[in-house]
Amino acid sequence: MAKILIVGEVHNGELLEATLELVTLARNVGGELSSLVIGSGVAAVAEELSKKGGGKVLLADDAFLENYTVDAYTQVICKAIDAESPDLVLIPNTSSGWDVAGKLAAKLDTGIATDVIRIEEDGGDLVFIRRMFNAKFDARLRLAGSPRIATVQPGACEAFEGTEAGSVEALDVSGLESRTKFVELRQAPAGGHDLTKAEFVISGGRGLQKPENFEQLLKPLVEALGAQMGASRPVVDAGWLPHDYQVGTSGQIVSPKLYIAIGISGAIQHLVGMKNSNYIIAINKDADAPIFEVADLGVVADLFEIVPALTEAAVAAKS
Amino acid sequence: MKILVCLKQVPHKDARLEVASDGSWIEEGNLKFEINEYDTYALEEALRIKDAGDAEVVVVSIGPERVVQSLRTALGMGADRAIHVCDDALEKTDSLGVAKTLAAVAKDEEFDLVLMGLMSDDANYALTGPMLAERLGIAHAAGIVKETLSDGSVEVERELEGGSLGVVSLPLPCLLTTQTGMNEVRYASLKGIMQAKKKPLDKKSLADLGLTASDVEPKVTVEKIYAPLKGEGAEIIEGSASEVADKLISKIKELGLL
Ligand SMILES: Cc1cc2nc3c(=O)[nH]c(=O)nc-3n(C[C@H](O)[C@H](O)[C@H](O)COP(=O)(O)OP(=O)(O)OC[C@H]3O[C@@H](n4cnc5c(N)ncnc54)[C@H](O)[C@@H]3O)c2cc1C
Numbered sequence: 001m002a003k004i005l006i007v008g009e010v011h012n013g014e015l016l017e018a019t020l021e022l023v024t025l026a027r028n029v030g031g032e033l034s035s036l037v038i039g040s041g042v043a044a045v046a047e048e049l050s051k052k053g054g055g056k057v058l059l060a061d062d063a064f065l066e067n068y069t070v071d072a073y074t075q076v077i078c079k080a081i082d083a084e085s086p087d088l089v090l091i092p093n094t095s096s097g098w099d100v101a102g103k104l105a106a107k108l109d110t111g112i113a114t115d116v117i118r119i120e121e122d123g124g125d126l127v128f129i130r131r132m133f134n135a136k137f138d139a140r141l142r143l144a145g146s147p148r149i150a151t152v153q154p155g156a157c158e159a160f161e162g163t164e165a166g167s168v169e170a171l172d173v174s175g176l177e178s179r180t181k182f183v184e185l186r187q188a189p190a191g192g193h194d195l196t197k198a199e200f201v202i203s204g205g206r207g208l209q210k211p212e213n214f215e216q217l218l219k220p221l222v223e224a225l226g227a228q229m230g231a232s233r234p235v236v237d238a239g240w241l242p243h244d245y246q247v248g249t250s251g252q253i254v255s256p257k258l259y260i261a262i263g264i265s266g267a268i269q270h271l272v273g274m275k276n277s278n279y280i281i282a283i284n285k286d287a288d289a290p291i292f293e294v295a296d297l298g299v300v301a302d303l304f305e306i307v308p309a310l311t312e313a314a315v316a317a318k319s
Numbered sequence: 320m321k322i323l324v325c326l327k328q329v330p331h332k333d334a335r336l337e338v339a340s341d342g343s344w345i346e347e348g349n350l351k352f353e354i355n356e357y358d359t360y361a362l363e364e365a366l367r368i369k370d371a372g373d374a375e376v377v378v379v380s381i382g383p384e385r386v387v388q389s390l391r392t393a394l395g396m397g398a399d400r401a402i403h404v405c406d407d408a409l410e411k412t413d414s415l416g417v418a419k420t421l422a423a424v425a426k427d428e429e430f431d432l433v434l435m436g437l438m439s440d441d442a443n444y445a446l447t448g449p450m451l452a453e454r455l456g457i458a459h460a461a462g463i464v465k466e467t468l469s470d471g472s473v474e475v476e477r478e479l480e481g482g483s484l485g486v487v488s489l490p491l492p493c494l495l496t497t498q499t500g501m502n503e504v505r506y507a508s509l510k511g512i513m514q515a516k517k518k519p520l521d522k523k524s525l526a527d528l529g530l531t532a533s534d535v536e537p538k539v540t541v542e543k544i545y546a547p548l549k550g551e552g553a554e555i556i557e558g559s560a561s562e563v564a565d566k567l568i569s570k571i572k573e574l575g576l577l
């Protein structure tokens with residue numbers, strides 16, 4: 001039977017939902033479960049996790065851990081691994097997850113799979129399933145070494161909802177050091193283009209090819225339909241539109257009545273930003289684009305033919 | 320200041336990818352390749368540091384013969400020299416094997432800064448940077464969108480969730496992995512491309528780096544890649560552009576938005 005250690009994540013003093021998703025995943029894999037809560041003044045969070053299925057919760061509570069630093073977190077996770085000797089360590093695939101996980105695997109000289117969406121048992125061994133090639137393919141990975149490490153995509157499974165007795169144990173976290181020094185948390189400037197309350201969003205992606213096409217092709221459509229314009233990250237990265245047009249994990253999370261994605265492939269980081277829209281239409285020339293998995297209605301065609309025709313029809317419908 | 324930039328060559332973004340016959344990777348035969356987009360920002364950042372002062376920019380790529388072309392592009396953009404690591408034993412290695420190899424490249428060079436992409440556009444692992452930092456025994460920050468160098472240290476902004484940025488300061492030498500969009504990446508000029516032909520490009524095998532095949536024995540094996548199982552998916556509408564447009568307009572009306 002496997003022993004599993006979950007590395008919990010705390011944001012602003014609250015347990016991240018992704019931690020409870022790891023509880024579900026760990027229970028599906030089966031085995032003895034313990035968890036780790038790292039921070040300063042987070043005893044209540046550890047208590048909460050122990051009641052929400054986290055098993056034996058190790059509490060790493062120290063003023064030095066008030067703010068995340070990769071060095072200190074690596075040391076704490078190693079201490080927890082020494083204490084528990086797990087076969088499998090699960091970490092949420094968040095910004096701190098992808099900062100710490102590779103370092104940890106290199107330190108322990110062990111196998112790791114990142115952004116995992118499922119773990120299956122096959123022939124007495126675990127198989128780690130993740131997306132590759134920007135979601136064009138799924139991949140099955142096998143890991144050697146001990147403990148094996150997986151970072152898990154937030155949202156890949158449901159959060160565990162049961163309640164349990166659980167227990168909390170303090171982890172000795174003396175002697176922590178960090179070369180990286182925390183300076184501050186900054187909020188990226190919000191910008192004036194708020195899409196979070198929009199009823200109707202039409203977003204363009206890399207498929208639009210150049211900035212002029214946002215002005216000459218997409219904008220007339222957006223205006224004819226009285227919608228708001230959004231974009232995927234590459235469009236913003238290239239400076240074609242300002243950051244406050246970006247939809248996704250590192251942009252805005254939108255939930256309009258209707259979302260139209262044009263020339264957008266449907267990478268997970270984009271989907272997270274729009275999949276809760278009431279209705280989704282996707283226009284993409286690639287029938288296998290993952291966007292069609294979340295869309296209600298799809299058009300598999302060249303956007304340079306569809307968009308002008310749609311603009312024309314919209315103008316006609318209004319007059 | 321001496322800067323190492325790690326470049327991975329990946330399939331071109333618009334390439335149509337097919338699963339290879341052994342099922343564990345893509346068919347690479349007829350593909351066009353390019354420098355991993357994340358890495359282009361790392362290279363640009365290094366070149367900006369060079370433009371602003373005095374720096375030597377060394378680029379390294381591990382891969383088959385074809386990666387030489389990407390290294391030449393980087394030299395054309397302004398990098399000073401290139402290292403190409405090529406060895407059959409590296410074909411099936413994993414991120415840790417790549418990190419060990421890169422660490423061997425960096426070993427005797429005393430780089431002040433190592434810059435690389437947050438993640439590769441093919442494997443999407445986001446592992447190599449933090450692994451390399453650990454192997455080199457230096458501090459790192461993953462997923463940065465800004466860096467400001469000062470004497471002996473660098474302050475960076477890491478992109479976190481929900482529009483927040485984590486600002487941290489690291490002592491040099493250190494390693495940073497770059498997010499996309501942090502700068503505007505230059506193109507190689509014609510003059511640059513001409514000059515690049517005369518710049519050093521060293522080819523190294525594992526043995527040249529003091530490593531053996533067993534040092535890069537993978538702990539991670541990709542057993543199989545396959546098209547994702549399709550769910551129900553979208554209802555696909557067909558027809559001429561104007562027929563499709565009419566159907567979409569009726570839908571938009573039905574949703575009460577027109
Ligand atoms: C930490 C992190 C955070 C991220 N945050 C975000 C985020 O907030 N938002 C975001 O969007 N991304 C984000 N990304 C990037 C994300 O992984 C993808 O790279 C990005 O979403 C891809 O954008 P795209 O779909 O426009 O481009 P691509 O993936 O290149 O897709 C372009 C699509 O256009 C289609 N196309 C091309 N030409 C035509 C045509 N003529 N007609 C019809 N279709 C056409 C193609 O078939 C393709 O599907 C993030 C990544 C990371 C690692």
Ligand SMILES: Nc1ncnc2c1ncn2[C@@H]1O[C@H](COP(=O)(O)O)[C@@H](O)[C@H]1O
Nearest residue numbers: 325326381435436438439444445446447
């Ligand atoms: N074969 C390689 N040669 C040089 N650099 C690499 C190689 N593989 C990965 N890298 C670097 O590591 C980063 C992260 O890659 P990955 O861990 O595969 O997602 C890339 O953006 C590159 O900068």
